[in-house]
Amino acid sequence: MIDRIIIWLYEHRGKLFLLLCLPLLVVAWQWGAGKYQAALAVGPEHEAYPIPPKHDDDTLRVAVIGDSWAEYHTTLECDTIFCRMAKRLTRKPVKCFSNGHSAKVSKEIYNEMFADRTVEHAWERDYCTQPLIEQHPDYCIIMAGINDLRLYKPTRFYTGNYRLIINLLLKNGIRPVVMEMPDVDFKSSLEKRSLVDQMAFGMLSWITKVDYRSAPAYREAMRNMLDETHLKDSVLFIPVDHWNPGGVFARPEIYLDDRFHLNMDGYHVIDSCMATDIVNDYMKRNNR
16 A cells, blocks of 8 residues: 555656645745835835025036936046036026935935935945935926836836925925936847846736837826926926937937947037026025
């Protein structure tokens, strides 16, 4: 009898193995699905921290936060470029201070506005933008969203976390500057990946219904969010057409070779636009 049982177990070992693994597969699937849903969820809203009152002087202060576009603004010393352009337009002192973190999505950019509550490692504190906010700038330029599209985050993820950034700035009396998502060469970047990566990204694009080749869906979602939440009049919205109407393929000379990031010429173009729009808005709001 025992011999028959042993023989039966041996003959059906494959099916038994699958049967024993089934609960583990279910647990793994639920864990993976939970992690996936968490990765696509809008982050929790943190309590706003108090900042000093506005400076009692005639200096126009502008902060720049976001992803690699904000980080390059720092490393290429474009704060100086912006100040020079804005000062020429307003004829008053101008201060610009920027900090960004490459490859970060909108949720992470929002979290990095809270140095004391969201940072786990000491070295990450260097990327936190709370010190910029605490300087109480008049305006804060937000450069975020490219990595949301690159990593196939849904538009609701992008607009939901962006709204949290806007709300924090408004609670502190800072006027948000919403930069419409620019054009970059996503397709070329994906084609440089392995075939397996391309197939995986293609499947993910199909599931999330996001086209990796362009940003119109994100632009439309942003405009709709600003309208639906009645934030449109509370922010300074700068359309991409104001500084690069033709996109990356029309003006490749202002991008780096990766066609993902601006070069020095590109920052001259975008800073000129931002300085002009901000100064015009500032003069209008202050009746100057």
